[in-house]
Amino acid sequence: MPTFYLDNEPIEFEPGENVLAAALRHHREIPHYCYHPGLQVTAQCRMCLVDVVDMGNGRGMPKLQTSCSTAAAEGMKVDSQSEKVKHGQILVNEFLLINHPLDCPICDQAGECDLQDFSFKYGSGQSEMEYEKRVYGLRDVGTFIVLERNRCIHCSRCERFTRDVTGTHDFGMFLRTHELTFDTFEDHQITDKFQGNLADICPVGCIMNRDWRFKKRAWKLNKTESICPSCSTGCNITVEHHKNRVFRLKPRENQEVNRWWMCDEGRIGFKQLNDRVTRLAEPQARVKGQLRSVVWETAYEAIVTRLKEIGATGAQAFGIIDTHATNEEMHLFKKLMQEGLGAETVYFPLRRGEQQVQPPREDMDPFIYTLIQTDKSPNTRGALAQGLTGDEDDKRLLAALQAEPKVAVICGAPLEDNAAVCKAAAKAELVIQLGTFRGPWTEVADVVLPGYTYAEKQGSFTNKADRVQRINAGIRPAEGARDQVRILQELLAALGKPQKTVDAPDVFDAMASEQGAFKGMSWDKLGSLGGVLPGK
């Protein structure tokens, strides 16, 4: 691979790559505002200045160059630390700040603001500007975002994003010189489902996520790597939370899945995580028609006793799991149903996903539009990989329920909106639900076992392209609830089938050592970016 030298440190680059891109890939910081790896290079902020001492042919460049637009060359020597470069950075930063309101104390971007960070690190800390600053005023431009233009540093990322990535051309450049402004046309409102990305790529607090404004200071947030459960794409995200409350979801770069983006539907998916009202927080058992709180041991005992009384075998045990469950839960649930209760089939509602939104133009990269899938669950492919029985139109499932099974075990909240299924299953003598929130299933369940939400547990999802990706425990779980993996193992143990595994990584590795779709994978190797199922 060709190599250039940044401050005498060798940096390998792809042919055609620019200095800044290669440097960032090697985790070298060069301050920049307008450059974004997902957008076209415009070199207009002028912050990423470097001194090209040697172009690779023995000659240097007389002026400082913007590293974002300078092609790397074999043997090139680039200086990013010299006094000349530092002076260049100071003056560009000074120009950026003369009209910036410096309202960091009331700006939600503070703490994660490129302008703030780079001004502290590379700026002079002084200003000689003594005139009235430019004032644009607030604009209501979208259903999901607000535009506070006074803070704008004119990096044009928003314009390039709506031009090249979404193709909607919502943002335009208006006027010129110091009156230049990025805005929507007249009173045009942005209504597409990718507005949140505009707030993400805005290097300052100019475009803000409407929902996130004035909620929490950015530096207080704890961040947990996870996977968006709102559709089968499985966008990589960070769950950002503080004091056990989730404040927002942000996309995490994964070139194989979502690149840098995610959709707004996914972004608002966190709301349920903060729901304390319908959250199931302790095991419950139905006594004389009423659900009563019980302790876990009592719940397990009751289940074992009732199962013995009923003596259900084979087709008399009915199991259904929803596709929000992790691979590990599906694996254990299948074990529970087949080894513990002797059921033949384990059902799940199979929804074939397709792209939900079409791009506005044909001559553009439609990538971002492939993110929103009609299958609104994260693990349909995982259920298929486990060999569970998928049912596309719920007919086989209803037929199995017509046979009036004696025991029904419900994992999660599958087919909640299908009253016929709930009603048919309710006829079973024993209905057990492993759930997280109160819903139709809770109404018909005889025993309710509260589990964790995806932000509270470890596990893995298999996305639409058979990529297995990890979710991690971030917020503290509801007191009294237990990890589904633990509940399923405890049930198996109570039924005389104790497992050697403990937690989700354990279960995953055990699953990978058995024959099956996951054979040969390992939890550790999945890493933060996941891995594709073998043979896919």
Next chain:
Amino acid sequence: MVEEKQILTKNMRDSKYSGDLKAYKNAGGFNALDTVIRKMKPEQVLELVKASDLRGRGGAGFPTGVKWSFMPKDTGKPSYLICNADESEPGTFKDHLIMMRDPHLFLEGMIIGCYTIDCNTGYIYIRGESQTAIAIMEKAIGELYKDKLLGQNVMGSKYSLDLYVHPGAGAYICGEETALLDSLEGKRGQPRIKPPFPAVSGYNSCPTSVNNVETLACLPYIINEGPEAWKAMGTPNNSGTHMVCISGHVEKPGVYEVEMGVSLLEMINDLAGGVRNGKKLKAVIPGGASANILKADEADVPYEFDALMKAGTMMGSAAVIVFDEDTDMVEVASRTIRFFNHESCGQCTPCREGTFWLKNMIRDFLDNAGDEAKMQRVERVSANLIGTTICPFGDATGGPMGTFIGKFPEDFRKHFA
């Protein structure tokens, strides 16, 4: 004694010359095109232009033949020749004169240029304010189509060419070649980052050459008389004649055609009649508002690309602006920075914010609220504009602003609080 030459201005010197096709042909017009189309291959014309050392008259002074030789062949894409007739540099009015008085001289050159780079479509980008010039050009092009000098099979040859006039919307920045291309494509006129240069990826990402009106108007003479005759005029590396626009405090402002390398001071005195009302010379801007100003004692320089570069300024678009001893340089600076602030496209940070800041500071001096610190600040901010932007606009603002205050500090001190 500096004398006027009559190479480009030969026809328009005659007050009876109407500028239409018949008059131009009677004056020997289109002989050069005839030679080119019938007897020469494009490569031969290119060699001829290279041999003449003709340098672009738009401002940068880049050798025209070299520029054309950079254009890749066999890309499968069409090539374009675009004539930059935006002429927006303050103080410049030579291209306008050529288009108004002798449009066919320029068009003949343009057709030769198109033939040389093998392009079948050419655009003439004229600033929208020049309504008369646009009408004259449209009429002249119509005459050429009628006379089979444009369109399918030019002069009965296999070569075909279409020319279009494109009016701009009057933005200064659209005189910068890449901004011009954006504007021509129907986008907001903003300079592009280079590379890729227009020769490789210009108009609609095709190989493109952008040339000035006067540059193209030189071609018929070079073809007719040969490159040696052209090089016999001027100085080495600065060949031929040049149309100079002299304006400001002189007796006879106007366009004068001179050989390259004559003395700037003599040109002002001999041709333009010296500083008006017998006043003394204070300063000269030799190449339009974006060239650094020269003090009176610096003005005796050869008027050519290289010598002016050495003197710390540039020939630019050959717009000589003369200031007499009564001129207040703060007002000159104020007028200049107001122009540049108004015309900055706004994409690069230093230019967008710097011109705004400088304008405010210079206004303070006009309001007699200057001080020593502010003077230093103007110099510092001006210096910070130089070399930090995508296009040369930063240099064009920072350079002159720096020299106004650096060379005439006493004028600024008069405006202290």
